[in-house]
Structure formats: C-alpha cells, structure tokens
Amino acid sequence: MQELPKTNSSVGIDLGIKDMAILSTGEKIENLKFRKQLEDKLRREQRKLSKRFLNAKKENRKLSESKNYQKQRIKVAKIYEKIMNRRTDFLNKLSTYIIKNHDIICMEDLNTRGLFHNHKLAKSIADVSWASFVNKLEYKAKWYGKEIIKMDRLYPSSRICSVCGNRDGKKTLDIREWTCPVCHTHHDRDINASKNILAEGLRRRQAI
Numbered sequence: 322m323q324e325l326p327k328t329n330s331s332v333g334i335d336l337g338i339k340d341m342a343i344l345s346t347g348e349k350i351e352n353l354k355f356r357k358q359l360e361d362k363l364r365r366e367q368r369k370l371s372k373r374f375l376n377a378k379k380e381n382r383k384l385s386e387s388k389n390y391q392k393q394r395i396k397v398a399k400i401y402e403k404i405m406n407r408r409t410d411f412l413n414k415l416s417t418y419i420i421k422n423h424d425i426i427c428m429e430d431l432n433t434r435g436l437f438h439n440h441k442l443a444k445s446i447a448d449v450s451w452a453s454f455v456n457k458l459e460y461k462a463k464w465y466g467k468e469i470i471k472m473d474r475l476y477p478s479s480r481i482c483s484v485c486g487n488r489d490g491k492k493t494l495d496i497r498e499w500t501c502p503v504c505h506t507h508h509d510r511d512i513n514a515s516k517n518i519l520a521e522g523l524r525r526r527q528a529i
C-alpha cells in the first residue's frame with residue numbers, strides 16, 4: 322500500500338453515540354441518520370419473530386417446518402445485514418477521511434473505557450461500531466504511513482479545560498456545555514474532550 326502524503330496535522334478523537342466521532346478540529350460526525358429507523362424496524366420484526374417462535378412451540382411444531390417462523394427469520398436477518406452493510410460503508414469512509422487528513426491520530430483505548438455491557442440494541446451496535454472503527458483506523462494508518470496513539474480512559478478528558486488546563490469538577494453526562502471559571506472559555510463538552518485527547522496523546526508520544 323502506498324503512503325499517503327503527509328499533512329502535518331494531528332487530531333484527537335472522542336467517540337460517542339449520537340455523534341459517532343467528535344474531532345479536535347471541531348467536527349462532529351453524526352451517527353448514521355437512517356440507523357434509528359432501521360433499528361426500530363429490526364426491533365419490531367424481532368418481536369414478531371419471538372412470537373412466532375413461541376407459537377410454534379405451543380403447537381408442538383418443529384421450527385424447521387414452521388413456514389411463518391422461517392419467513393420471519395429471513396426477514397430479520399436481511400434487516401440486520403442492511404444495518405451492518407451501511408455501517409461498514411460509513412466507517413470505511415470516515416476512517417479514510419481521517420487518515421487522509423491527519424498524520425497523527427490520538428484516541429482513547431476502548432479496552433479501558435468500560436463498554437456498555439448491556440443488551441440494548443442501539444448501544445451494543447455502538448460498541449461494535451467503535452471497535453470496528455478503531456480497527457479500520459489502525460490498519461489504514463499502517464497502510465498509509467500514519468500513526469495512531471491510544472491512551473487509557475483514566476485520563477479525565479471531559480474535566481480539563483483544553484485552553485488553560487484548569488481541572489474543573491466532575492461533569493455529569495447531561496452537561497453538554499460549560500464555561501471554564503478560570504479563563505472563561507465556553508466549551509462544547511465533546512470537542513473540549515477531543516482537544517484534551519489530542520494534547521495528551523502528543524505529550525505521551527514525546528515522552529517515549
């Protein structure tokens with residue numbers, strides 16, 4: 322694979338649910354808009370599937386012989402496949418965009434983030450999306466001669482003012498914006514976090 326031209330630009334990335342990625346450049350990359358619609362549909366059809374499963378059981382029919390169940394099973398699988406295909410396409414484009422425009426990419430190590438271990442569909446899809454996104458960034462960085470710096474979650478990226486370094490109090494998730502009491506900069510929570518991730522990543526890179 323041929324190296325991409327250097328841009329002399331570094332970027333910090335914060336991962337989210339509503340916005341898939343928030344960049345230190347101030348860009349917010351919204352998660353797929355169609356996603357919710359398709360996921361709602363998936364949920365509905367999955368409910369139908371479990372009803373048909375129960376019906377077949379009640380009537381003592383084998384699942385392999387239950388036409389309604391099999392039809393519904395294929396329907397659910399197709400919706401799921403559609404979600405996965407669109408997601409892959411979206412993540413491919415996004416990772417290429419970031420790798421093309423930046424030489425050093427700083428982000429959190431997902432292994433230390435404590436992913437949502439629950440069965441809520443939207444969140445489990447977000448988990449998989451993040452992991453797949455990081456994976457794509459990593460192999461593309463290798464292909465194209467770029468660099469990924471990962472750091473653990475212990476670093477309190479949302480509490481520190483990215484302008485003056487003041488360590489403010491803990492911010493609950495509902496606080497989306499805040500003003501630093503020291504330098505009076507008004508922050509978007511996620512963009513501030515991604516700026517801190519960038520600064521911390523570059524600091525660690527220099528320390529090596």
Ligand SMILES: [Zn+2]
Pocket residue numbers: 482483484485486487501502503504505506
């Ligand atoms: Zn400040």
